[in-house]
Amino acid sequence: MTGRQAPLLSVRDLKVVFPTPIGMVHAVDGVSFDLEAGQSMGIVGESGSGKTVTAKTLMNLLPSYALVDGSVNFDGRDLRALAAERKTEKHLWGVEISMVFQDPMTSLNPVKKVGEQIAESVRYHLGQTRTAARRQAGDLLEQVGIPEPGRRLDEYPHQLSGGLRQRVVIAAALACEPRILIADEPTTSLDVTVQKHILDLLDDLRTARGMAMILVTHDLGVVKGRTDEVMVMYAGRTMEEASTEAVFSQQGHPYTEALIETIPKINSASHTRLVPIPGQPPVTTSPPTGCPFADRCRYATDLCVAQGPPLTALGNGHHVACHTPVRTPAAETALAANAARGHTATGLEIHQSGVPIGAVTGGLGEQT
Amino acid sequence: MAGRGTIQLRSGEDIILRVENLVQEFPVGRDRVVHAVSDVSFDLRKGETLGIVGESGCGKSTTARAIVQLPPPTSGRVVLDPSSENEIDLTRLSGHDLRNARPRLQMIFQDPISSLNPRRRVKDIVSEGLEIWSDGDIGTEGRERVEEVLHAVGIDPVVAASHRPHQFSGGQCQRISIARALTVNPEILICDEPVSALDVSVQAKILNLLEDMKARYELSLVFISHDLSVVRNVSDRVVVMYLGKICEVGGADRLYDAPAHPYTRALLASAPEPAQSVGVADAVLGDDLPSPTDPPSGCRFRTRCPLAIDRCATEEPLMQEIDEDHFVACHLPST
Incomplete structure (x- = not known):
């Protein structure tokens, strides 16, 4: 979020709710971001984090029963108002904003x-x-x-x-010279060798055409060293937004920290014990009042349970939605207090060292 | 290999499974044949995890299925306890004898939800293996075994008795699949992409669980995955396959730290976070795998290999030992 001139795309407090038989599913719960012309941004999150729903909202591909709130502004035009009118702007989606989907077999007509x-x-x-x-x-x-x-x-x-x-599929998406290309898991169904080629290709095309790109993926490795910025989503909310480099070297949100820790590393020796994230994501039909990650967070304090942290600036365009950002005195104090009493404010048991107990014992009694 | 040879096979009392010259071919009409697995040999030591890695279409899943005789391979041997006097060659067994040998090998599949019968209760699914072996009633001992295994994988036996698979998440369903495989007390667990369908935070839990179960039940694992980082994490020894052949075999750390086959190097360099042992220049593969109905002559990798010379087209490389317990099938291995 650099706010110099008007950004190409500006999303403010986007909320998407799906009415379902089990209740209202809050798929996207107040997401805001800006995208400059020619910039590339990664949206990273696990299944159910709302990353694909966010992308589909930008492409006007949500089913008609979805309840959308917030504003989406593209080059001075209000996309949500245009979506409501439909006919007048048939040459916008697929022309100025276009999308590449995950599975090339189902997105092409056989x-x-x-x-x-x-x-x-x-x-x-x-x-x-x-x-x-x-x-x-x-x-x-x-x-x-x-x-x-x-x-x-x-x-x-x-x-x-x-x-x-x-x-x-990429050629078809580029046919009308879009200004924004949204790629939703473009390489997930492909082999690593092919994945690299496709990501390199997207990079080259973006630079050559001065196009902006949103790369949606569950794999942090895909955005590393590739996109300008990364937004990390969890339970429909933005947890962290920063330059890609900062996300990997000085991530501020405990969820981002846990996500990076939990991935097996190609350069770590075999049988290195993995550090899982304890617990499971919250149920999206009843989003918690506090921080959605509090149940699984080793830093969680009473404030985290009572009050959802707003997205706050740490400087250098780095934004984090956390009361106790990693590597701050607040986090150290919270972790020390939690370690001393053996559990966090949400009851997650942790060791003296500050590592969640579920993460160490792994299997027994632990539910995924 | 993208080549031939059996020099990588080890000897010793503690070899529990040996696959020799395994060939699996599928006819596809008009006298054409898919050469899915061509002359593959490897072995598994007791308590070891053997990782098999490669792109889709390299034959890694076909190899796993051929080991459990689903279907039996076209030729080659799959031997249990190869160094003992009563070794068992699974490919020669049929009917009753094969059924008797099956509990020793169990399998876990990629998609945990579709590999569980949605209409049955979870506890019945997990008990089924034992039921088959005890004519219906598994007895007190069997019931205790089921409860013990369910508890070990982290599923509440009481919940399992009343719930069906759709009431569990993907990670829990994979735990159930693992429990189902473990009830019959197998020696070898074959895992075919067991974490590929799971989110990263769940993936770590399942991988840790497999390590725990391996220690608790003294299992030996064959672990198949396309994910290079996952394979290194779980494996003691790694086999790299390409188009139905083995390129390279070695201890996990040795193979990742000093990859010798150009294909292994290309794979490691193409990973989203490339291995330190290779450079950008190694990531040179084009998109297309040649057709397995008409594989290239000589070394099967030569059509995508940056180092290929004339000899590679005419002569298939033999597996050679380039370092202690590190084997490669290439005319021009990097050392």
């Missing part, structure tokens, strides 16, 4: 040639002729690194490998 699928959006949105659209589709396939683009135009998705299919 009975249409890939060339037609790319040309389709150019013809519909930009009104190009059939031949011009086909030529452009060929150019796009070449730009996304597909060998022999001329031949591939007339192939069907099943004739391509997973990596090539995802390249086709």
